Amino acid sequence: MRRRLMVALVGLVAVVLVIAGAGSLLLTRSSARHQATNQLVTEAQALGNQPLRVLRVIKGVLKLEDARFLKVSVAGAIVSPLPPGLTASDLNPTALLGGQTVTGREGNLVFAAAPVHLTDAQRQRLGVFGAGAVVLTREVGDLGPSWLYFFFAGGGALLIAAVVASALSRRMARPLVEAVAVTGRIAAGDLQSRVPTREGDYTEFSSLAHSINEMAQSLQDSRARERHLLLAVSHDLRTPLTSIRGFAEAITDGAVEDSRRAAEVIIAESRRLERLVGDLLDLTKLEAHQLSISMRPTQATEVVSTTAEGFRPMAEKSGLGLVVAEPDEPPADVAADPDRLAQLLANLIENAITFARTTVTVALFATGPTGGPCITVDDDGPGIDQGDLTRVFERFYRADRGPKRLVGSGLGLAIVAELAAAMGARVWAESPTSATGGSRFVVTLAPWTGTL
Numbered sequence: 001m002r003r004r005l006m007v008a009l010v011g012l013v014a015v016v017l018v019i020a021g022a023g024s025l026l027l028t029r030s031s032a033r034h035q036a037t038n039q040l041v042t043e044a045q046a047l048g049n050q051p052l053r054v055l056r057v058i059k060g061v062l063k064l065e066d067a068r069f070l071k072v073s074v075a076g077a078i079v080s081p082l083p084p085g086l087t088a089s090d091l092n093p094t095a096l097l098g099g100q101t102v103t104g105r106e107g108n109l110v111f112a113a114a115p116v117h118l119t120d121a122q123r124q125r126l127g128v129f130g131a132g133a134v135v136l137t138r139e140v141g142d143l144g145p146s147w148l149y150f151f152f153a154g155g156g157a158l159l160i161a162a163v164v165a166s167a168l169s170r171r172m173a174r175p176l177v178e179a180v181a182v183t184g185r186i187a188a189g190d191l192q193s194r195v196p197t198r199e200g201d202y203t204e205f206s207s208l209a210h211s212i213n214e215m216a217q218s219l220q221d222s223r224a225r226e227r228h229l230l231l232a233v234s235h236d237l238r239t240p241l242t243s244i245r246g247f248a249e250a251i252t253d254g255a256v257e258d259s260r261r262a263a264e265v266i267i268a269e270s271r272r273l274e275r276l277v278g279d280l281l282d283l284t285k286l287e288a289h290q291l292s293i294s295m296r297p298t299q300a301t302e303v304v305s306t307t308a309e310g311f312r313p314m315a316e317k318s319g320l321g322l323v324v325a326e327p328d329e330p331p332a333d334v335a336a337d338p339d340r341l342a343q344l345l346a347n348l349i350e351n352a353i354t355f356a357r358t359t360v361t362v363a364l365f366a367t368g369p370t371g372g373p374c375i376t377v378d379d380d381g382p383g384i385d386q387g388d389l390t391r392v393f394e395r396f397y398r399a400d401r402g403p404k405r406l407v408g409s410g411l412g413l414a415i416v417a418e419l420a421a422a423m424g425a426r427v428w429a430e431s432p433t434s435a436t437g438g439s440r441f442v443v444t445l446a447p448w449t450g451t452l
Contacts, residue, residue: 014158033110033140037103040112040136045101047134048114069116070133072096083137085109096133111137175205179212186212191220237276240269282415293340293422297333297448300341300364300373301326307342308362311349315360318353323361331366331373334445336423341445344419344427347412348377348441355381355439370426374444383437389429393417416441 047067070080076093085106091113092102102113116132178195185193194216195209247262256262285291308324315322345362352360356379368374384392395414420427424446431439 014161029140033105036138036140037105037110037112040110040138041101041103041114044112044114044134044136047136048101048116068135070113070135072131072133083111083135086111086135086137091133091135097131099131108139109137110140111135172202172205175201175209179205179208182212182216186216186219191216191223237273240272243269244273276411280411291340291422294337295335295423296337298336298338298341299330300334300336300375300445301330303336303338303341304345304362304364304375307345308349311346311353311360314350315353320353320356321359322349323359325361325363327364327366329366331364331447333448334373335448336425336445340419340423344416344443345375345377347416348443351412351441352377352379352381352439355379357381368444369442370444372444372447374442376440376442378433378438378440380434380436380438383433384429384431384439386431389431392429393427 068080068083070078070082070091072093073079074097076097078088078091078093082088082091086109090104090106090111092100095102096113096115099115101115104111113133113135116134118132175195182193182195194213197206197209197213201209244266247256247266250256251259251262282291305324305326308322312322349360349362359380361376361378363376363378365374365376393413393416395411416427420443426444427441429439429441431437433440
């Protein structure tokens, strides 16, 4: 790549030099011819205005070897010897008879012919019956040494261009080669590889290196989360499977005195497995946007009361009080899927029952922190550390909140966050809510506006 870039840069400089140099030389040559022609015209016209005797003196004194006096007959024929390289048609005798100055070029020879004013006596003495003309010629040769100078200057410029192109191609190719090498190692599984960054690198290459490094870090974090997920799933699957297998083997061996109790344990652990698998499937569908969400106007009051009352037996069995606070005024319909909203609320209530000491409170407000309807689920448990508030919605993340009354799948709050995002709602955690701890989960809903 570096070699190709260097060759391309030097080639570009060479092409520009050839075009610019050749154009400059040709322009110089054309300008020289034009200037020589104008000068000859001026000189020829000045000589043509002089008396004939003055012309003889000037020619004798200055020895103008490129000046000739021509005779033009009335018929338009030149009766004097022509300058070498010119023909009668080049000098246009008719124009000379008409008093016009004639100019032109033949090869490298430029010329100017100006009519001479003669008296009748001079015409008779010279044998001219038409007119006389002064013709000046000048050789404007090829560029000669100019081409040599051009080649030397162009060669020096190409040498400098090659040095600059080599340094530039090295500076440009190095970060790209490093980026290609690092991306290859990342594709091969080495997620710890990083593209080195240096001061003085071009901004575009630095941005590319930072983007690749951020991608590698994101992949590394994703792999770590995936590994943590597999470990957590394996652990959560192994625990109920161990209980099921243990009680099943005990029943088979006849070592269980209370077979009813053993069957209840097996059923409970089977339900726990079913819940874990179901939560995993729901979370996967939510992330893949495959879980059906049917948004429509929903009465939040009915969803909250129905869902909360469904958990009252579980709360009473755990020795907890479940309080459902009715709003002072019913809120307007919200934009939500009632089934998914109930699922979201159920996960929050189950989580609260897991950590509450005495009471779980579910409340609906017509006007929440963001100005719209909101639902809050409070528990009077030990609370959540500030460092864990932003992570409680991660899958399988379990904050240290003291002894738990129930053991869930570890995916409930992650499903809550995904469902809220899918319905355009927001959810967050607050803690502590009192001097002894406590935590609150807040869900803000969008009011129904008649359109989605």
